[in-house]
Amino acid sequence: MQHLWLIPTLPLAGFLVNGLAGRRASKTFVNAVAIGSVFLAFLWTVKTLFALAPLETPHIERYFTWIASGDLRIGFDFAVDRLSAVMLMVVTGVGLLIHIYAAGYMAHEGGYYRFFAFLNLFMFFMLVLVLAANYLLLFVGWEGVGLCSYLLIGFYFLRKSAADAGKKAFIVNRIGDFGFSLAVFLIFVAFGTLDFGQVFAKAASLPVEHTAGLLTAVCLLLMLGAAGKSAQVPLYVWLPDAMEGPTPVSALIHAATMVTAGVYMVARSATLFTRAPLALDVVALIGLFTAVLAASIGLVQNDIKKVFAYSTVSQLGYMFLGLGAGAFSAGIFHLVTHAFFKALLFLGAGSVIHALSGEQDLRQMGGLRSKIPVTFWTMLCAAVAIAGVPPFSGFYSKDEILLAAHHHAPWMYWVGVITAGMTAFYVFRAMFMAFFGSYRGRAHAHESPLVMTAPLMALAALSLAGGKIDVPRILEPVFPRGEAHHSPALVAISVGAGFAGIALAWLLYVVRPALAGALAERTGFLYRLLYGKYFLDEIYDALVVRPIERVSRVLLWRGMDVGLIDGAVNGAGNRAQGIGGVLRKLQSGYIRSYAVWVLAGAVLMLVTVALAGGGR
Amino acid sequence: MTTAVPLSWYLILSAILFGLGVAGFVFRRNIITVFMSIELMLNAVNLSFVAFSYQLRQTDGHIYTFFVMVVAAAEAAVGLAIILTVFKNRATLEIDEVSDLKN
């Protein structure tokens, strides 16, 4: 017994203390509780992992039976294997840094305690998600992080856009969760258990031809869930809007941890996916398509957080590409390095925004290099990492994925390379627009306090050196490594694409700034298409959101009574006063209208039964 | 041998009474009348119970009828009290004017 339960419980305690007592407590107290609880969780994680090393096989702790009926047992069980160990380190480690940063970033915001309470609650659910030993418990964490994300996106609730963004994230995630819950049910029906170990053992023991159809269905539904949570096509639309939340939230939830839950879940279910090649192909295709789509949108965005948001969507696509290509460890590797550099990019962006008193528009920045040097240099570290410049972290993980993709299907590699070039371009575009040239804004820029810059520096170190953590080797007991496909030429090409992107950005935004505008003019339609994010939001709105609202509002509580009955009556005209007078009264609120419904129901049932009975 | 009215006649009468009660509930506007329509429905039920009971030579149906009567009386008492409070607050017994709660 390593008392794994302590890891999530510590942040939960932090949530309870801050949530219930934080309002009256001082900021120092709130900080101490929030950061302290995460720090303790981090320490306990480290301690546990040391104690459990080398952790070749999963360590499972069964606390108590949750649901048992017949021979089925679903328990409150936590498990660690190397996969969850990696995730635990990322979640607690990066989470801790972001908590520290948030103490500085949120210092002047209202609802301080509330923010930290939610953040701690998020940590709790995320850790439950990672530690869960069965699908149901994973689902608990899954829904929980969704709830916290929803609450934190709408943190600035006075802004309508924030409230709308929260709503949107919520609705889109419902679709994904619907798929996920169906998948869980299907697994349960098919295997009679939800325990990871047992499900995978049963899936592995059954002959492939018997289970292929079923597993494909399960995996596709799981992927639908993952697409919702990890912002993949077609459910990615919520993530860019989610940037309405405070920046530390963007960094923690919408870049480093929660959005990677889908990747983790698919990797966790690798045994199922490898037995459903079709589903695996779908994963790869969705990942690749998302990566290109989001990267292309990211090329032209002017809001610094939006750029990084689309970048996140794109990088998540990369991870799914890796998973889909069968290189699960590469996907997780990228997850880890991405957590470092994307968290850093967001925190850096936060630092910029903080420095400029809330300005987020890249066009209002420029020349900040000398004004906020720490932010600049740390962000530069992240930028080179994400651009895939060797020997920094992004280079290693991205390479693993691209090589696997090439092995899987060469054309995927080439699309991936183009995406890599775009990635380098938009990141450096943002960097150059913000930090080079001359300052275009009005606010007085000032460097952030140490409490914010220290996490930046820590993350910068990780971004630069994180590639040396050989995650695929760590994960070998979970995902056995196939034959390594080394190909210096392919590596060179992808690195070259990265450098080309950087060079193009340098050309367009530093050397010849006028060229960028001209280019936008020249490619008017394409530019508008990209800037308008392919107008997918509008399409979704028209096709999905509005019809549902209309059905609810119009058809049901107005349409059914007023529309149907009143309309029919008015159509008959007022001449038929006798009948019309009676029927017109059958509107909502009138008892007799209700009685008519009861009567109509009774008659309908009678007719149904009589017809069915007569037919026999 | 035909010594009595056949059961079906009672049942048809009962059904007609019940239908009248339902129609009264749906078509009448005075709350009291609507309320009385319910009593009519219950009386239709009583008739059917008594008819069955007589046919089956049992007392269960009669007993049920007693209970229905008592329940109807209790309902009448409660109902009239409620209708009185409605009348006090609104000064109307027009059923369609009592429709603030809706949608």
Add this chain to the structure above:
Amino acid sequence: MSQYYTATDHFVLVPAIMLALFGCAILLFDFWVFPEPKQRKWLLAFLALGEAFAGYGLWQQHTYIAGQGIAELTAFQGSLVVDGFSLFFNWMFIAAASIVALMSYRYLEVEGEHHGEYYSLILLAQCGMYFLASGADLITLFVGLELMALCFYIMVGFLRSDKRSNEAAMKYLLLGGFSSGFLAYGFSLLYGLSGSTKLSEIGVAIARRDPADPVLLLAMVTTTVGLLFKISAVPFHMWAPDAYEGAPTTVTAYLSVGSKAASIAFLLRIFLGPLASARAAWEPLLVFAAIASLTVGNLAAISQHNIKRLLAYSSISHAGYMLLGLVAGNETGIKGVAVYVLVYTFTNLGVFLVIVALRREGLVGDNIDDLAGLMHKSPGYALLMLICLLSLAGIPPTAGFIGKYYIFLSLIQAGRYVLAAAAALYVAVAIYYYFRIVRSMFMSDAEDAGAMETTFGVRVAAALTGLGTLGIGIFPEPFLRFAGQSLIR
């Protein structure tokens, strides 16, 4: 004791006697022993005593049945029956009535309509529920139903000077009477078909008849209409939103859990008892009602601004889920309905409790905006509300998940995949409107800084509902076993 009133009869009747006795006692003591307004808490104590005695009687029945290892204990020549089913539901009624009474005291003070009769009515309504859960005879069931319904009519209109309360009471009364007319008519035909008012004998007689017999079909449909009305299933639901909205909030709470649970018990008794052999005929009706309830309940709830109204629509949709368990018809399904009702009782009481706790001079507390910033005002209640809403939405690890889990499972076991998928889809819709409330609580500023004034009783009730909702979710085993014992036959 005589041959007409045996010891067994008495044993079976004790809880009902206690409820009625204390109900009458409170009625009399209200002006006789405790005439001062300040002394009303003694009436509350009396109610607690009545519940305790009823609970003791129930406990004895429980241990007796378990000790003897018998399935059921019949009394009054088979008019009343004590079995796992009746015990399960009666325990639930005791919990519901006690929690409602606890939260009512301060609420009625604020409303200015604090009368001793209220507590008496709670007990008498519960007495009616007792007969609904343990009745095995058409007469017993009908009288039980009417006893419960009459008490609720009065309670819904308890705020005599409030126009909305009057209107709600009147609508509930008229439509309730209308539907019980249908029910009684159906009962009369059932009696005519079988020549008995005992459910078991009716069942035997119906099984022998031609299932396409028009009189049987008429009896079945009219009975179904009456029953579906009581559990507020579409299209017989239209009273529910109005009655829920207009009634005093505590009464709404009691109505939504007590009346609904008792009606479900009644419905199960009828459909699994005498009408079991006609399943082929009524199953499509229930499928229709269930799907319609899910659709109307969930979609109409989306656009509501009044929480009580929203919860009324949500309760309509929950009725749909419960019906689905019956449609599945297997052991899991019936157990699922029992668990669902139990879970729903605690959870819904928790939600209403928060609304009740919000009520004070100048704040009605039933608009979603009234919950704004509850997180600041009173984080404990906000947390309770959050847990309960998650439970209503069916998200693990709260109790609501367990209930939905069994319903889905039963549908899948019965091979009703389409129904299961539809039900799962509506869960997604439901989360949306429940979370509107969450958002209001957590993500808005308080419009007024007034703190919540709560009493000890409200806090106890809050703890009970919160523990129930979380406890059943995390340690469902004892409750599941308990519900498993409640299967009819």
Add this chain to the structure above:
Amino acid sequence: MPESYVELYFPVFLQVLIAMAVAGGMIGGSYLLGRKVKNRIKDTPYECGITPTGSARGRFSVKFYLVAMLFILFDIEAVFLYPWAVVYRELKLFAFVEMFIFIVLILCGFFYIWKKGALDWSQQERPPEER
């Protein structure tokens, strides 16, 4: 023995017919034979010789309804006395005890309405809270 329901109920039908004929005949006869004098006094309602006061459509006091309701309630309870009386000899003491309990319960209700003042005609001015 009559063979059909028409035969069986023919006497009843005949009786109804005769009753209607007699009643119709009397009204019709007086209408045809009597002198028609129309004046105000003839149009006033006949109240056993006492001059009617006020409008016939005046509102009754709520008290009337209250008492009427209570009357229905207590009146209808008596219905249970009939089956009880039928089997009383058979059940002996048990029936007595049962009915005693029943009556006590009814008296309980009676006591309640009495104390609540529902039967007080004179105390009109009691505030509504007291009922």
